[in-house]
Amino acid sequence: MKRSRMLGRYALISPAAMLIFVFMLLPMLLMALMSWLEPGQFGGVKWGNYTPEAYVKFLFDRDLSDVLLFDTDYLSIFSRSFQLALVTTVLTLLVAFPVAFYIALQTPKHRTWLMLLITIPFWTNLLVRTYAWILLLRNGGLIDSSLHSLGVTATPINLMYTPIAVQIGLIYAFLPFMVLPIYTSLEKLDWRLLEAAYDLYANRWQTMRRIVIPLAAPGMVAGCILVFVPALGTFFIPELLGGAKTLMIGNLIQQQFGVSRNWPFGAALSFALLAVVLTFMLIYALRFRGKGTLTQ
Amino acid sequence: MGVSARASKRTPYSATRRAGFGVEFALKMTADANALVIQNIGMVFGSGVGAITALEDVSLTIGSNEFFTLLGPSGCGKTTLLRLIAGFEQPSTGSISLYGQHLEGLMPFERPVNTVFQSYALFPHMSVSQNIAFGLEMQRKPKLEIQKIVADMLELVRLTGFEARKPAQLSGGQQQRVALARALANRPKVLLLDESLSALDAKLRKEMQLELKRLQLETGITFVFVTHDQEEALTMSDRIAVMKNGKLEQIGTPTEIYDFPRSRYVADFIGETNFLTGIAEANGLRLPDAQLLEVLHSRPLGANVDVAVRPERAQITQEGAGLNAVVREVVYVGTDTVVYLEIAAEVFRVRMQNHGGAAKIVSVGEQIKLVIPPDAVRVLEAES
Amino acid sequence: MINPRNPLWRYSSLGVLMVVFFAFLYIPIIVLVVLSFNQNQTATIWTNFSFDWYKTVLENPNILRAAQNSLIVAAVSTVASTVFATMAALGMAGKTFKAQNAFNGLVGLPLLVPEIVTAVASLLFFLAIGLELGLTTVIIAHVVFCIPFAYLPIRARLEGLDPKLLEAASDLYARPWQAFARVTLPLLLPGIVSGAMLAFITSMDDFVITFFVAGAGATTLPVYIFGMIRTGISPEVNAISTLLFAASLVIVMLSFFISQKK
Numbered sequence: 012m013k014r015s016r017m018l019g020r021y022a023l024i025s026p027a028a029m030l031i032f033v034f035m036l037l038p039m040l041l042m043a044l045m046s047w048l049e050p051g052q053f054g055g056v057k058w059g060n061y062t063p064e065a066y067v068k069f070l071f072d073r074d075l076s077d078v079l080l081f082d083t084d085y086l087s088i089f090s091r092s093f094q095l096a097l098v099t100t101v102l103t104l105l106v107a108f109p110v111a112f113y114i115a116l117q118t119p120k121h122r123t124w125l126m127l128l129i130t131i132p133f134w135t136n137l138l139v140r141t142y143a144w145i146l147l148l149r150n151g152g153l154i155d156s157s158l159h160s161l162g163v164t165a166t167p168i169n170l171m172y173t174p175i176a177v178q179i180g181l182i183y184a185f186l187p188f189m190v191l192p193i194y195t196s197l198e199k200l201d202w203r204l205l206e207a208a209y210d211l212y213a214n215r216w217q218t219m220r221r222i223v224i225p226l227a228a229p230g231m232v233a234g235c236i237l238v239f240v241p242a243l244g245t246f247f248i249p250e251l252l253g254g255a256k257t258l259m260i261g262n263l264i265q266q267q268f269g270v271s272r273n274w275p276f277g278a279a280l281s282f283a284l285l286a287v288v289l290t291f292m293l294i295y296a297l298r299f300r301g302k303g304t305l306t307q
Numbered sequence: 308m309g310v311s312a313r314a315s316k317r318t319p320y321s322a323t324r325r326a327g328f329g330v331e332f333a334l335k336m337t338a339d340a341n342a343l344v345i346q347n348i349g350m351v352f353g354s355g356v357g358a359i360t361a362l363e364d365v366s367l368t369i370g371s372n373e374f375f376t377l378l379g380p381s382g383c384g385k386t387t388l389l390r391l392i393a394g395f396e397q398p399s400t401g402s403i404s405l406y407g408q409h410l411e412g413l414m415p416f417e418r419p420v421n422t423v424f425q426s427y428a429l430f431p432h433m434s435v436s437q438n439i440a441f442g443l444e445m446q447r448k449p450k451l452e453i454q455k456i457v458a459d460m461l462e463l464v465r466l467t468g469f470e471a472r473k474p475a476q477l478s479g480g481q482q483q484r485v486a487l488a489r490a491l492a493n494r495p496k497v498l499l500l501d502e503s504l505s506a507l508d509a510k511l512r513k514e515m516q517l518e519l520k521r522l523q524l525e526t527g528i529t530f531v532f533v534t535h536d537q538e539e540a541l542t543m544s545d546r547i548a549v550m551k552n553g554k555l556e557q558i559g560t561p562t563e564i565y566d567f568p569r570s571r572y573v574a575d576f577i578g579e580t581n582f583l584t585g586i587a588e589a590n591g592l593r594l595p596d597a598q599l600l601e602v603l604h605s606r607p608l609g610a611n612v613d614v615a616v617r618p619e620r621a622q623i624t625q626e627g628a629g630l631n632a633v634v635r636e637v638v639y640v641g642t643d644t645v646v647y648l649e650i651a652a653e654v655f656r657v658r659m660q661n662h663g664g665a666a667k668i669v670s671v672g673e674q675i676k677l678v679i680p681p682d683a684v685r686v687l688e689a690e691s
Numbered sequence: 692m693i694n695p696r697n698p699l700w701r702y703s704s705l706g707v708l709m710v711v712f713f714a715f716l717y718i719p720i721i722v723l724v725v726l727s728f729n730q731n732q733t734a735t736i737w738t739n740f741s742f743d744w745y746k747t748v749l750e751n752p753n754i755l756r757a758a759q760n761s762l763i764v765a766a767v768s769t770v771a772s773t774v775f776a777t778m779a780a781l782g783m784a785g786k787t788f789k790a791q792n793a794f795n796g797l798v799g800l801p802l803l804v805p806e807i808v809t810a811v812a813s814l815l816f817f818l819a820i821g822l823e824l825g826l827t828t829v830i831i832a833h834v835v836f837c838i839p840f841a842y843l844p845i846r847a848r849l850e851g852l853d854p855k856l857l858e859a860a861s862d863l864y865a866r867p868w869q870a871f872a873r874v875t876l877p878l879l880l881p882g883i884v885s886g887a888m889l890a891f892i893t894s895m896d897d898f899v900i901t902f903f904v905a906g907a908g909a910t911t912l913p914v915y916i917f918g919m920i921r922t923g924i925s926p927e928v929n930a931i932s933t934l935l936f937a938a939s940l941v942i943v944m945l946s947f948f949i950s951q952k953k
Contacts, residue, residue, distance in 0.1 A: 017788065019782075020782040020783075020785070020788070021782070021790070022782070023778040023779060023781050023782030024778070024779045024782035024783060024790070024794055026775045026778060026779075027775040027776060027778065027779040027798070027838050027842070028779070028794055028797055030775065030834060030835050030838065031797050031798065031800060031801065031835055031838060032797065034813065034816070034831055034832065034835045035800055035801060035804075035809060035812070035813075035835055035836075036797070036800065037816065038809075038812035038813055038815060038816035039804075039808070039812045041812065041815055041816055041819055042808075042811060042812040042815050042816075045815050045819070055818060056815075056818070106708075106712065109705055109708055110708065110709065110712050112702075112705070113702070113705040113706075113708070113709055116700050116702075123951070127944075127947055128713065128716075129716075130943060130947065131940060131943055131944075132716055132717075132720070134889075134892050134896075134939060134942075134943045135720075135896070135936050135939040135940060135943065136895075136896040136898075136913060136932075136935050136936060136939055137896065137898070138896075138898050138913050138916060138917060138932075139720075139723070139916070139932040139933075139935055139936050140719065140720065142723070142916070142920055142928065142932055143719035143720055143722060143723040143932075144719055145920070146719070146722055146723060146726060146929075147719055147722060153722055183715070183716075183719070186712075186715075186716065187716075215702075236803075240803065240804075240805055241805055241806070243805065244805025244806065244807045244808060245805075245807075246806070246807050246899055247898060247899065247917065251920060260807075261805075261807050264807055264811060265807070268811070268814065268903070274815070277811060278811060278815060281807065281808045281811040281812065282808075284805060284807070284808055285804065285805075285808045288803070288804065288805060288808075292803060393862060394861075394862075395858055395861075395862075414861065415858070415861040415862050416861050416862070416863075416864040416865055416866055420862075421862055421863065422858075422859070422862045424855050424858070424859060426853070426855055428853065428855040428856050428858065428859035429859075430856060430859070430860075430874055431856075431878065432877045432878055441860070441863050441865070441873070442862075442863030442864050445863055445864035445865045445866075445869060446864050489863070490862075490863075493863065493864070
């Protein structure tokens with residue numbers, strides 16, 4: 012009787028599991044494999060020959076006589092992406108934590124409404140939200156003309172297509188992603204612990220530092236991952252706000268499947284990105300075993 | 308079996324109720340057939356090194372129309388035994404039969420047995436009526452019949468008018484009664500109650516104890532009741548089975564268990580007890596301080612014997628015959644006065660009923676005489 | 692609990708931060724919505740309130756087709772992913788077994804991996820197996836990444852289910868399938884609805900993955916909007932963006948209120 016029970020359970024899980032396995036896991040392995048192929052003439056790949064060319068291309072450039080020259084172009088794109096993602100993570104953390112803390116202090120009724128207000132941007136179209144910033148940032152856009160009419164600036168300032176624009180867009184996009192997990196952690200906080208701390212002569216800042224932050228740590232870590240990983244691989248935010256001058260990994264990858272027609276290289280870049288993300292995941296899983304806030 | 312509440316006015320239960328519970332009901336029919344025969348039940352969870360033996364060689368019979376209680380601390384196996392009867396687990400060894408029919412292998416929905424859960428387990432998305440009707444619907448009873456039974460049940464538990472309410476809108480006591488009605492609606496051969504009263508506050512609990520007793524008398528259904536509260540067991544039961552660590556310690560009526568505990572464990576678990584120990588002599592026990600406690604016994608001379616004495620059976624006197632003891636503490640608890648004595652290096656409590664003011668005026672440190680009637684001394688079984 | 696009026700729990704500086712925070716979060720959206728009603732083309736000078744751009748947008752056959760595609764994809768993906776997610780949640784419930792951790796990892800995969808990696812991998816996969824890019828490939832990709840979004844609320848709801856309720860049903864003569872239909876399913880329904888709505892929003896809003904695996908004629912609304920933005924700012928973009936935002940908003944609020952109801 013127990014056997015058929017288990018079979019039944021496996022049967023229930025298998026459609027979902029098979030779908031994800033076949034259409035997500037397998038493709039990623041395939042992607043790793045295909046990064047070792049040659050690019051086709053009009054896009055696509057040429058099956059047959061295996062070459063590490065894609066990975067070579069990452070660090071080196073071949074000049075006309077086929078000599079390898081160390082090329083930092085792609086490395087700089089990677090480092091810029093890391094930088095932008097890191098700054099995004101730190102800044103969102105600094106803002107999201109007090110916000111989440113404030114909401115957790117409110118009465119349950121207020122908390123519900125405030126969380127609804129945060130949930131709305133979280134679930135509405137990211138493309139649309141990013142586009143709104145174009146309206147604000149561009150030449151003649153809202154910020155520019157407001158500053159102009161207020162007399163602060165004389166000439167139009169150039170905000171679009173700069174790293175600043177991308178940074179703003181990233182922070183704007185991912186703020187809710189940081190607030191939600193931190194709030195989840197803080198919501199479970201036993202406020203009597205704070206009362207105990209105050210009773211033992213801790214002031215508000217000390218209590219924050221020694222009690223609240225350590226207890227909210229799982230939520231903060233989860234939030235950092237939820238922000239850093241997508242920010243690292245983001246594609247259309249730098250595309251729309253950064254233009255050709257502020258390429259990130261995402262754009263670079265997309266280019267390979269667009270104008271550059273180097274699919275294996277795109278695959279290699281994707282795989283590299285995946286490897287980086289998986290490494291972070293592994294570190295998280297090993298260090299923070301058992302903290303289930305990530306799946307909230 | 309008449310289930311409607313109208314019958315209550317005709318049955319003699321109201322008379323017995325006024326007579327007070329805990330007294331044997333001469334009017335009640337003694338068990339004529341054995342409802343449940345539990346034979347050599349053993350229950351082991353898990354296997355290998357980490358295996359837990361929840362029940363070990365438990366055998367007992369429960370009669371029909373009986374209010375039977377399984378009593379013991381948590382972990383003693385009483386709930387496990389109940390779940391075995393209900394069918395939520397299958398025993399590792401042994402058998403259970405219901406009116407001669409073996410229950411092994413039968414699923415819960417194949418057994419004419421119903422359960423009232425500790426947390427009530429009312430279906431939150433169904434109304435009171437729908438909850439009560441559930442078991443009947445599963446048995447494909449005709450709609451009209453279901454409606455009538457539901458109405459009768461609501462009247463029986465005195466919740467008429469609550470048909471459309473959802474469980475969340477009910478108080479704890481009301482939820483309890485719905486859970487009862489839901490189970491009783493199916494006229495089970497046996498009703499199982501798993502610590503059903505433990506979630507209620509003290510006053511409500513006492514009311515529900517009387518209510519449960521009334522229901523059992525009216526419906527005539529065998530109730531098997533699980534509790535860790537010995538006072539509750541004494542109040543409601545026809546018979547009690549005291550359990551410890553998966554084994555049966557003693558089975559008997561409340562008076563048998565209270566007045567004639569066989570082991571130290573049962574004596575200690577039920578009510579308050581004093582324990583004394585001594586060497587067996589012809590006329591009684593020689594206590595460590597050389598005093599003689601008079602008692603009739605059949606133990607070999609020279610053996611170590613443990614005895615139990617209920618605090619309310621002993622008396623204190625300043626003059627006359629008795630055992631020498633010293634007063635250590637006097638505690639006034641409203642209804643009684645409890646005097647803590649020291650005798651033979653043991654603590655001995657004497658409980659006296661107050662009739663306006665403290666029963667006895669004694670002072671701490673006073674030397675008094677402790678009077679223990681020989682028939683109040685219970686010789687306990689030697690610990691194996 | 693905490694009384695916010697108690698000065699012990701008052702952090703005055705936070706109030707300011709909250710205002711700034713919500714302003715930052717909502718002003719761009721408000722600007723977008725407001726400008727979509729602006730008659731003027733330049734999008735910065737306000738002339739007149741007008742529905743012109745909405746009219747243009749709703750008469751544009753390309754937009755309508757893209758919207759239709761989005762709806763088809765979202766509808767199919769939602770149904771499929773919700774059904775599979777419900778089955779999976781039911782299979783995962785109860786005593787732990789070995790494959791559980793593996794499945795948890797599998798289900799979390801679409802959430803953790805950057806979208807572009809999934810997009811590229813899917814594209815290459817379809818190429819490798821020779822599946823032509825079109826609405827089918829979009830639907831397949833959507834079903835896969837919608838599963839976790841549907842799964843989580845259902846799983847959460849299932850875990851909150853008192854197991855004693857099923858024992859009670861069994862005790863009251865319900866066979867396993869009856870207990871499922873009369874007790875488990877009704878109680879699970881809010882979770883399923885919530886999961887379905889999340890899946891729907893996620894599918895409607897998706898851009899990156901769709902961008903990569905959509906063939907010609909399988910353009911969805913976000914992809915089309917992206918194309919419009921690429922070619923330049925126009926008030927039509929404002930209008931269609933606002934419409935898309937409004938649709939997401941409605942569904943979020945609905946989902947929220949349903950999940951609030953016990």
